[in-house]
Amino acid sequence: MTQQDKQLVPGGKAADRMLGPPIVMIEKVCKSFGENHVLRDVSLTVRQGEVVVICGRSGSGKSTLLRCIDQLETIDGGTIRAAGHLMGFRERNGKRQPLRDAEIAVQQRDLGMVFQNFNLFPHISVIENITLAPVRILKRKRAEVREEARELLKRVGLPDKENAYPRQLSGGQQQRVAIARALAMKPKVMLFDEPTSALDPEMISEVLDVMTGLSEQGMTMIVVTHEMGFARAAADRVILMHDGGIVEEAAPEKFFGNPESEHTRLFLSKILHH
Amino acid sequence: MNWSWDFFFAYLTNGLMLRGAWTTIWLSVISMIIGLGLGVVAAMMKMYGSRALRWIAEFYIWLFRGTPILIQLVIIYTGLPQLGIRLTVIESAIIGLALNEGAYLAEVIRSGIMSVDKGQTDASRAVGMTWRQRMWLVILPQATRTIIPPLGNQFNGMLKTTSLASVISMEELMRSAQMLAQIEFRVLESYTVAAVWYLVLVSIWGLIQMRIEAHYEKPFGPAAAVSPEARRDLEKALEKAGPA
Ligand SMILES: Nc1ncnc2c1ncn2[C@@H]1O[C@H](COP(=O)(O)OP(=O)(O)O)[C@@H](O)[C@H]1O
Ligand SMILES: [Mg+2]
Numbered sequence: 001m002t003q004q005d006k007q008l009v010p011g012g013k014a015a016d017r018m019l020g021p022p023i024v025m026i027e028k029v030c031k032s033f034g035e036n037h038v039l040r041d042v043s044l045t046v047r048q049g050e051v052v053v054i055c056g057r058s059g060s061g062k063s064t065l066l067r068c069i070d071q072l073e074t075i076d077g078g079t080i081r082a083a084g085h086l087m088g089f090r091e092r093n094g095k096r097q098p099l100r101d102a103e104i105a106v107q108q109r110d111l112g113m114v115f116q117n118f119n120l121f122p123h124i125s126v127i128e129n130i131t132l133a134p135v136r137i138l139k140r141k142r143a144e145v146r147e148e149a150r151e152l153l154k155r156v157g158l159p160d161k162e163n164a165y166p167r168q169l170s171g172g173q174q175q176r177v178a179i180a181r182a183l184a185m186k187p188k189v190m191l192f193d194e195p196t197s198a199l200d201p202e203m204i205s206e207v208l209d210v211m212t213g214l215s216e217q218g219m220t221m222i223v224v225t226h227e228m229g230f231a232r233a234a235a236d237r238v239i240l241m242h243d244g245g246i247v248e249e250a251a252p253e254k255f256f257g258n259p260e261s262e263h264t265r266l267f268l269s270k271i272l273h274h
Numbered sequence: 275m276n277w278s279w280d281f282f283f284a285y286l287t288n289g290l291m292l293r294g295a296w297t298t299i300w301l302s303v304i305s306m307i308i309g310l311g312l313g314v315v316a317a318m319m320k321m322y323g324s325r326a327l328r329w330i331a332e333f334y335i336w337l338f339r340g341t342p343i344l345i346q347l348v349i350i351y352t353g354l355p356q357l358g359i360r361l362t363v364i365e366s367a368i369i370g371l372a373l374n375e376g377a378y379l380a381e382v383i384r385s386g387i388m389s390v391d392k393g394q395t396d397a398s399r400a401v402g403m404t405w406r407q408r409m410w411l412v413i414l415p416q417a418t419r420t421i422i423p424p425l426g427n428q429f430n431g432m433l434k435t436t437s438l439a440s441v442i443s444m445e446e447l448m449r450s451a452q453m454l455a456q457i458e459f460r461v462l463e464s465y466t467v468a469a470v471w472y473l474v475l476v477s478i479w480g481l482i483q484m485r486i487e488a489h490y491e492k493p494f495g496p497a498a499a500v501s502p503e504a505r506r507d508l509e510k511a512l513e514k515a516g517p518a
Contacts, residue, residue, distance in 0.1 A: 070399075072396055072399055101405050105403060108399060108400060109402030112400070113396075113400035115393060117393050119391075119394060119396060121397070123419070132411060133403065136411055137401070167493065167494060182400070
């Protein structure tokens with residue numbers, strides 16, 4: 001599939017939304033853990049405002065792909081451009097040099113990440129979780145950031161929890177705080193790694209609703225999830241990963257209705273008969 | 275029987291003993307603070323340093339944990355002048371106690387840092403923190419919770435270990451008791467009073483330690499009043515999530 005084709009995928013939510021230029025460009029990315037080749041030549045382009053859902057069975061490399069995009073893992077080959085950065089490297093006279101920790105940190109500020117286990121900072125309150133990075137890292141004014149944090153808490157439906165500690169919240173509430181924490185850095189792209197997999201069924205929708213809202217406001221999102229309802233409703237494109245590669249990439253209608261890969265059919269039959 | 279309550283009570287508030295007790299307190303506090311700094315640096319060098327830094331940290335820890343504090347103090351005060359390094363009693367006592375403490379605390383701090391969930395590093399990197407920022411803002415504050423109880427016990431030990439500085443004539447509680455004992459030869463009363471003073475200091479510290487621990491447990495412990503629903507949910511979530 002060429003880049004041109006992707007823009008013309010019929011039936012995607014892209015039809016209702018204006019998509020901007022490419023904002024995440026992944027080219028031939030490879031990643032191994034020792035002998036284990038976890039990503040094999042993965043290429044993927046995501047446009048501004050687009051919502052891409054990635055699914056695939058456990059161990060297929062979904063988390064590793066997201067972690068490579070956000071530089072939580074270093075890649076062995078290929079290139080990742082995201083939010084205007086060549087992630088993890090600088091280019092000088094056509095040569096690539098790896099960046100130092102502090103330089104990578106600057107790039108990471110433009111990407112938001114939401115984890116399966118929430119990973120809130122347990123030693124500080126909800127509002128401090130949200131304001132910590134903007135105040136201490138971007139050196140913004142505390143009062144102003146707090147105001148924004150309160151707005152964010154309203155947006156994720158938790159206006160009365162600012163002084164609670166993470167432990168006092170349910171899983172669904174913690175995950176919504178985690179989303180607010182990521183948004184507080186005003187990221188250009190949001191990455192979600194199975195944000196609802198650790199939640200009780202009755203809490204899944206409260207998190208998905210926040211994510212759907214975010215997509216409607218034009219946020220660029222790459223979401224690893226097995227919530228097929230969310231994929232149908234919010235995704236512009238659905239991707240299936242298998243053994244470290246992308247084996248299917250289609251608009252939701254096509255992905256669910258008439259997939260091309262045998263792997264996708266197998267995957268869907270397992271998920272749907274679950 | 276030749277025990278005199280009169281001497282005992284008189285010594286309890288004797289000026290020499292009071293000054294000794296005060297010296298024990300500040301000597302312990304200063305040595306502990308410097309030792310804590312040394313321990314943090316040594317732990318960081320050991321965990322994140324280059325090969326050379328790691329080796330230096332390992333050597334320091336090995337040396338000071340492997341030799342008696344008494345010998346360390348004597349070498350620093352009476353041995354080093356032979357090399358032209360002349361330190362006062364106070365300097366020697368502080369340096370000896372702090373170096374010794376740092377070697378023990380390095381291990382405590384290292385295990386505290388390692389007890390912080392790996393997901394915290396991911397989360398702090400994901401919001402764009404540099405190594406220093408995530409250490410300072412996320413990892414160390416959480417490691418503190420694990421470190422505080424053993425740290426408190428170390429300070430309890432420090433209050434008593436300072437008595438060894440009496441051999442280099444540091445005028446703390448032990449030395450005060452020695453001097454008092456030589457004035458009127460009330461040996462039992464003098465040392466018993468010193469013992470009582472140590473008990474008082476250690477007990478007061480025990481109370482302070484409880485409060486400090488409670489403070490650091492607040493975000494985590496039952497004082498945070500986790501609702502039963504939230505707790506059930508959390509347990510289920512952790513079960514489902516499995517290893518990250
Ligand atoms: N830090 C790591 N060290 C070694 N192997 C890893 C590491 N992270 C992931 N893997 C391996 O990489 C493969 C893909 O993992 P992952 O990306 O988490 O898959 P998914 O998210 O699709 O379930 C698995 O075989 C896993 O064991
Ligand atoms: Mg995963």
